[in-house]
Amino acid sequence: MAELEVEIVAEDRFVWSGPAQSVSARTIDGEIGILPGHTPLLAVLGDGDVVVTTADGQTVTARAEGGFFSVNHDRVEIVAGSATLDGEARGDSAA
Amino acid sequence: MGAQIRVYRQKIASTSSMKKIFKAMELIATSRIGKARDRVAASMPYANAITRAVSAVSSQQDIDHVLTAESDNPRRSAVLIMASDRGMAGAYSANVLRHAEELLEKLRSEGKEVDTYLVGRKAQGYFDFRHREYKKVWTGNTDAPQFETAKEIGEALVSAFLQNTDEGGVDEIHVVYTEFHSLVKQSPTVVRLLPLEVVEEEITEDTELLPLYEYEPAPEDVLDALLPKYIESRIFSAMLQAAASELANRQRAMKSAGDNASDLIKEYTLLMNNARQAEITQELTELIAGADALNAS
Numbered sequence: 001m002a003e004l005e006v007e008i009v010a011e012d013r014f015v016w017s018g019p020a021q022s023v024s025a026r027t028i029d030g031e032i033g034i035l036p037g038h039t040p041l042l043a044v045l046g047d048g049d050v051v052v053t054t055a056d057g058q059t060v061t062a063r064a065e066g067g068f069f070s071v072n073h074d075r076v077e078i079v080a081g082s083a084t085l086d087g088e089a090r091g092d093s094a095a
Numbered sequence: 096m097g098a099q100i101r102v103y104r105q106k107i108a109s110t111s112s113m114k115k116i117f118k119a120m121e122l123i124a125t126s127r128i129g130k131a132r133d134r135v136a137a138s139m140p141y142a143n144a145i146t147r148a149v150s151a152v153s154s155q156q157d158i159d160h161v162l163t164a165e166s167d168n169p170r171r172s173a174v175l176i177m178a179s180d181r182g183m184a185g186a187y188s189a190n191v192l193r194h195a196e197e198l199l200e201k202l203r204s205e206g207k208e209v210d211t212y213l214v215g216r217k218a219q220g221y222f223d224f225r226h227r228e229y230k231k232v233w234t235g236n237t238d239a240p241q242f243e244t245a246k247e248i249g250e251a252l253v254s255a256f257l258q259n260t261d262e263g264g265v266d267e268i269h270v271v272y273t274e275f276h277s278l279v280k281q282s283p284t285v286v287r288l289l290p291l292e293v294v295e296e297e298i299t300e301d302t303e304l305l306p307l308y309e310y311e312p313a314p315e316d317v318l319d320a321l322l323p324k325y326i327e328s329r330i331f332s333a334m335l336q337a338a339a340s341e342l343a344n345r346q347r348a349m350k351s352a353g354d355n356a357s358d359l360i361k362e363y364t365l366l367m368n369n370a371r372q373a374e375i376t377q378e379l380t381e382l383i384a385g386a387d388a389l390n391a392s
Contacts, residue, residue: 009140011242011331027311042148043311044320068321070148070308079144081324 002036005075006052008062010083015062019055023076025069026050034071041071050078060085097374103367107360114356120183121349124342127238128278131339135275135332142332149325151308152318153291160318165290169266171208173230173255174198175248175288175330177272177337178218180237184341185348187273188217191337194283195271202269210265212251214334230255238338245331252330253323256289272333273340281340288329291322 006023008015023034026048034041045067052060067080153160176195178188195211195218202209213219213232222229231251233244258264268289273281310317 007140007144009144011138011141011328012134013137014140029312032311040308041311042152042308042317044317067324068148068317070144070151072308077144077147079141079148 002074003055004034004036006078007076008050008052008064008078008080008083008085010080015080015083016052016060016085018060020060020076021053021055021057023053023069023078024051025064025078034076036074038071038074040073042068043070044068045078045080050080050083099370100367100374103363103370107363107367110356110359110363114353114360117349117353117356121346121353124346124349128339128342128346131238131335131342132275135335135339138328138332138335142328145321145325145328149291149318149321152310152314152321160315160322166260166266169207171210171260171263171265172202173210173212173252173265173268174202175212175252175268175270176214176218177237177270177333178213178215178221179337179341180216180234182217183348184345187341187344187348188215188221190283191271191273192218192221194285198269198271198285207266210255212248214248214337237334238341240331240334240338242327242331245334246327249323249327249330252288253326270330270333272337273344275336275339275343278343278346281343286329286333288326 003019003021004023005017006020007017021035025032025034025043026046027043028046029043032043045064047065050062050064050069052062054060062078062080062083062085064078064080064083067078067083069076069078071077174195176191178191182188199209199211211222211227211229213222213229214234215237216234219229219232219234233248236244252268255263255265256268260266267287269285269287271283271285274284275281
């Protein structure tokens with residue numbers, strides 16, 4: 001199955017990247033879910049969690065405030081004003 | 096004679112205490128510069144992502160957005176000048192200010208009124224001393240800039256840009272900062288921040304065509320949300336580069352100041368030893384002359 005390449009970056013640092021099955025986020029219009037094969041999209045994030053389900057089934061939750069994300073050829077770039085990770089994947093995050 | 100030695104001894108003492116200060120400043124700059132460079136590197140993913148997104152939106156859509164629209168007849172400009180808070184960095188601030196001065200001169204010769212925005216106490220001092228006006232100043236932390244400051248500056252500049260020119264708004268925004276190329280090369284740079292020049296330099300041979308994005312919400316609203324962030328990110332990255340440059344300059348300046356102090360100490364030590372020798376020789380001559388005089392009588 002195709003996978004998403006997810007990258008989360010904050011203003012002053014790189015937060016997380018890795019392969020994922022799906023991403024769900026809250027835009028200013030409402031919830032949106034991204035699966036592999038999604039059409040290119042550029043959306044503005046609202047306040048809320050971005051939940052990434054990684055390739056091995058874990059979830060990474062990032063609190064992303066004031067940012068946007070883009071989807072292009074199964075590459076998801078989540079760009080947030082400030083992003084903090086929580087959940088099990090914290091240990092995997094790039095320091 | 097003894098007085099001369101004492102003078103040299105004092106000079107040596109004061110030079111070596113200065114040398115200690117230079118050495119300490121150099122060490123501090125050296126230890127901070129690594130972090131400053133890391134921060135420049137760490138801010139790159141964000142800057143790249145937002146640049147990609149902004150160029151994707153603005154190149155695809157023929158959107159008339161205030162922030163991209165060029166004024167036909169720009170009459171007022173804003174200039175943001177980034178200098179340092181402290182000296183002890185060689186010609187760092189002076190170089191930036193000289194470049195800024197050239198830019199101001201150029202803008203004025205084009206018949207534009209210029210509002211200046213300053214970063215760093217050195218820039219503030221420069222303007223205060225000459226009784227020149229500036230719109231706003233941000234000081235503190237030029238060697239470790241905070242994102243909040245960049246945000247404040249961004250907001251101030253964007254709101255000035257959005258204001259009507261007749262009511263004190265500006266038609267264009269320039270930034271003067273020092274670009275950090277490497278530890279040995281930093282150069283003062285002038286960039287025009289707004290209106291956007293929608294040509295991005297990041298084009299390589301294998302650059303993919305920008306995808307045809309769908310937008311959520313409408314493209315105009317996306318651009319509305321993106322552009323201020325883009326400006327903030329540009330300002331922040333300029334501040335980080337300026338910080339790294341400041342530290343690199345300080346390190347270099349303090350290194351050469353320390354070396355000069357060592358040279359001076361050497362020189363003074365030689366002179367002091369000379370003086371001591373001369374004193375001893377003179378004492379001996381006097382003694383021998385005295386003894387001879389006694390013997391002869």
